[in-house]
Amino acid sequence: MKIKWNVIGIMLIITAVLIMQIPVPEADASSFASDFKMDGTTLISYTGTATDVSVPSDVKVIGEGAFQNNTTITRVTIPENVEKIEPYAFWGCSQLEKVGLGEGLGEVGDYVFANCPELESVYFPDNIARIGIMAFADCASLRTVKIPYTVRSVHDTAFDGCYRLEIEYDIGTEGERFALYFSEKRKEMPEYEDIEDYGEMVTPPVQPPSEGELPAPQPGNSDNVSGSFLENLVNGISDIFGGSDQPVTDIPGRELGTSTVVGNMAVVFMDNTQPQVSSGGGSVSESREAQSMREYTTEKAKGTVKYTLVDGSVLADRAYYGYQNLGSLALPEGLEEIGEFSFARSSLQEVVIPEGVTSIGYGAFYHCDRLGQVQLPGTITHIAPKAFDHTGWVNLFFEQGAGDYLVAGDGILLAYKGKEAQVRIPEGIRQIGPEVFQGHTEITSLTLPDSLEIIGEAAFADCDNLRQVSGMSGVRIIRDRAFYHCPLEWVVLPASVESVGLGAFARQDVGGVVLLQGQVPAAGRELSADRRSNEGYRINAFDNVEYVLAYNHLMGQELEGTVLDSGQTVYNGVMGHLEDNVLAADATYLSVAEVQGRSWSGTVRIDGQSYTLQGMDQISYSIPKWQVSSSGDLTVAGDMELQARLSPQGEGDLLQVRKLAGIGEAPELDAAYRRIYQQGLPMDTLCYTLSLYEGSSGGRITRLGKQALEVTMPLPEQLQNKDLRLVTVDRNGQLEYLPVATDGEQIRFSTDYLSVYGIYGSGSLYAQGDVVDGRAVITDYGRRDASPDTGDPVHPKWILGTGLLALGLAMILLQRKKRTA
Known part of the structure; x- marks a missing residue:
């Protein structure tokens, strides 16, 4: 009998040990050799679903696309036996966060880790000699890397799109060269300041199962009955120890999304848009047969939900940033604004923008490399910078397009590739898009068509030799920095001009004259001026223009809200009016010392007519509403x-x-x-x-x-x-x-x-939950363990294993005690 109890005790101990050896569902992939498809020593593909993966020790080469588009891996360890990683090996691993490279690797090849948006950490061993073309492109979460002294070559595109990245290096190495180059290049990446939290990206929709098809089992799904007897035993006991004792609130309806409870109130996040989308290469004209695209919400902070479509009229900033399941898209009727970076870096191929849309935001379609066709409505009046930069559509124009002008929609000029000194923009152009002619230093004169109404932001900025502009007869809106740092000798603004943006005619040096034929235009302002980093953008429309003139006394006009309102920005020249051949100086916001310390042009020419300056000794000194602070503090x-x-x-x-x-x-x-x-x-x-x-x-x-x-x-x-x-x-x-x-x-x-x-x-209650089968499930946080790492519930295998181990030891010790008694 004693032997029997000893045997039972020993069996209990063995069972306890076996239970505690069972891996949790996120098991190391190396324990599933069948998940690695090999060709000799080359890993051809990985088919597992583990989150933490170690490449097997017999692999020498990770083949092209071996892990491409994997959606479950969060960490990968590459051992020292791996000598080569071929292109695209980890392309598009959407959940990959950490990578450890082994000592046997000599280089990180082309496109190896490109488009891994969650990648935060990479360790480079000292034997790495080369980092290839776009090796880590669009790894937007990557914050810090140390480039070893052994690296001899880093391609200029290796970290394109890594706008958060700071690079550590050793002095005098290739790492230092690239780090200095990259620090400047990063400032030109539109996302550098605009995409603050990559985690706000909208969750891609999950395709529902076809009729009669069961959804694929997910890791940890209780319906998945595969696995050993002990695994199923522990999973069964899990329901006992981790039980479903969560309070449940009935909310009628279908599954809607996530819910948050604040002060005992369950909140359900509703879908409110049905734009049309077709995946793959279907044409826009086939949108009637396109599948329905639900609206998805994102959470930024406690209790916050964001919609992709706001009140049916605004497509939210970053709504589909980085989204890789888009093909052809017809946006919904009623839309008025497409937000900043709304489709940037997505897989979008074709898009129809409906009538009624008036504004396309900064970087809205930036780096949609596959975007080959865009239909713009005639209602658009505003396109922000970078909206279509690096799209396949624009790239194709620069590479193969006929003519010098890319025109879309109702006469919207979006790109220019000419090299002429004298530019005559063709009739029919209604608006010039942002930055179209920016930096074309070969241009010396410009003729605008009578059809032109809008000149976009920075349209001619930094055209350093542009001195003459004519033909503004129909222009209504001149946006920020339209002619920024252009040395224009004179400009006549017709009465049709309604608004002029910040820095629109700002010069690098003092000179030139602007003549207002109508009322003083309103002060325009673009969103780019709201950014702290763009301090050079917040300057008066006529900054450093020597004279701003009208046909009537300017100071007799209402200036509040206009480009000459000193409460907006302060004009630093002389305001005056014309009388016959005389330029009469009226007023200035400059101080007496500033006026007396500057040499003023005694004669100016406007459209071939000469005017002589008079009245500087009687000029009115107006005190600006905004006074520059002498304090360095806030x-x-x-x-x-x-x-x-x-x-x-x-x-x-x-x-x-x-x-x-x-x-x-x-x-x-x-x-x-x-x-x-x-x-x-x-x-x-x-x-x-x-x-x-x-x-x-x-x-x-x-x-x-x-x-x-x-x-x-x-x-x-x-x-x-x-x-x-x-x-x-x-x-x-x-x-x-x-x-x-x-x-x-x-x-x-x-x-x-x-x-x-x-x-x-x-109220004191704050909890999170999910809406499943029409019910808001509220999580009870009372059963968390006290461990400092994750706070997750204790896994039941440890409870069961510990209990069996204690029982087995107790039986053996009890029999020993009886034997010695």
């Missing part, structure tokens, strides 16, 4: 007491704080809250605005990019010692939650976007 002004600082510090900037009387004065914030929660902001919400103005120019800044504004403010009594929520709205008017810290009486937070804000007290 100044805080307004009707709320708070402390704020910029990190890194700005130079004499002004932060204007305005407390709003109530929710009624923050309609955009209340609308964003209602869009998600189907009800208005809590009544105790404290609403206020923060506005930042640049110290040197007075120009407004809303996007801080790499900078951050840190704010500490006191709380009113009704919000003290409460669980607080801080909400704001993004550029598209969508709700965002910002993390906060509080001591009960004050609140501290940091932001990189200046907007309207609301603070309110919430």
Whole structure:
């Protein structure tokens, strides 16, 4: 009998050991040799689904495309026996985060890790000698790499699109050369400041199973009955220990998406758009047969949801950034604006933009390399820079297109590849797109057609030899920096001109004259001027233009809101009017010392007519509304007491704080809250605005990019010692939650976007859940373990194994005790 109990005890111990040896579902792929398809010592393909993969020790070559487009791997270890990785080996591994390269590898070949958007960390061993063409292109999450001293060649495109990347190197090496080159190149990548959080990218849709087809089992799915008896035993016991004791709230309807519970309120995120999409190479004309594309939401911070389509009219910024399942796309009717980077770096091939769309945002289709056909409506009035840069469509024009002009839609000039000194833009062009002629230093004169209405942002910027422009008879809008740093001798703006943007005619040196034939135009402003890094953009439309003239006395006109309003930006020349052959000086925002210290042109020529300067001794000195700060610190002004600082510090900037009387004065914030929660902001919400103005120019800044504004403010009594929520709205008017810290009486937070804000007290419950089968499932966080690593529930195999081990040992020890008694 004693032997029997000893045997049972030993069996229990053995069983316990076996149970604790069972791998968790995210098992190391090296234990599944059949997942690696080999041809001798070359790994041809990997078919497993593990997240952490170690390449087997008998592999010497990882073949072309061996792991291409894998969607499960998060970490890969390449051992020292691997001598070569062929092109595209890990192309498009969408979840790959970490890579360790072995000591036997001599180079990282062309395109090996390209288009791995989540890749954060790469270790290069000292024996690496070459990093190839676009080896890590579009690895947008890659932040730091150390290039070893052994590297002899890094291709200039090796890290294209890695706009967050900082490169470490040894002095005097190829790594240093490339790092210096890349630091400058990175500044030209549109995403450098604009894509702040790659994780905001919309989740690609999962195709539903065909009729009669079962969905593929997912890792950890309880319906998956494959595996050993012990694995299934542990999975079964998992339901006991990790049980489904979550509270459930019934919400009628189909599966909708994720839900968040704030203050005991379950929130369901609704789809609200049905644009048409066809995957693959189908033509746009086949859109009737195209499949329906659902709207997908993304979460940025606690409780935040964002829609790809906002109120049916705005396609949100970054809505389909990097999306690789798009072919031909017809956007929905009712759309008015396509947001910034909305399709950038996606697989989009063809797109139909419907009538009614008026604006295409910055970088909207940037680097859509496969985009070969675009249909633009006649309603478009605004195209931001980089909107179509590096698309297959534009690239093909530069390589093979006939003629010098790429024209789309209703007379929209999008690209130019001519080399003429005297440029005559053809009749029929209605608007000139952004940056079309930028940097064409060969141009000396320009004739614009009568059909032209809009001159786009930076359209002729840095045309360093452009001195004469004629033919603006029908122009209505001249956008920011249209003729930036062009040494124009004179410009006549017809009465048709309604607005002129920042820096539109700004010069590098003082000179030239602008004649206004009508009223003073309104001050235009593009979103690029809102970015902190673009400090040279926030200058007056006529910066360094010597004279701005009219046919009537300028100071007798209403200047508020115009290009000569000194509360916007300050014009640094002389304002005057024409009388016969006389240029009469009227007023200036310059100081007496500045006027007396400058040599002024006594005669100017406008369209062949000469005018003589008079009246400088009687000029009126107007005090500008914006005074340049002599302080190097941030100044805080307004009707709320708070402390704020910029990190890194700005130079004499002004932060204007305005407390709003109530929710009624923050309609955009209340609308964003209602869009998600189907009800208005809590009544105790404290609403206020923060506005930042640049110290040197007075120009407004809303996007801080790499900078951050840190704010500490006191709380009113009704919000003290409460669980607080801080909400704001993004550029598209969508709700965002910002993390906060509080001591009960004050609140501290940091932001990189200046907007309207609301603070309110919430209930103590905050949980996350999913909407499944029409029910909002709320997670109970009470059963987390106390371990400092992940906080995940303890895996049941350890509980079961430990219990059997203790029971087995107890049986053996008990029999020994009886034997010695």
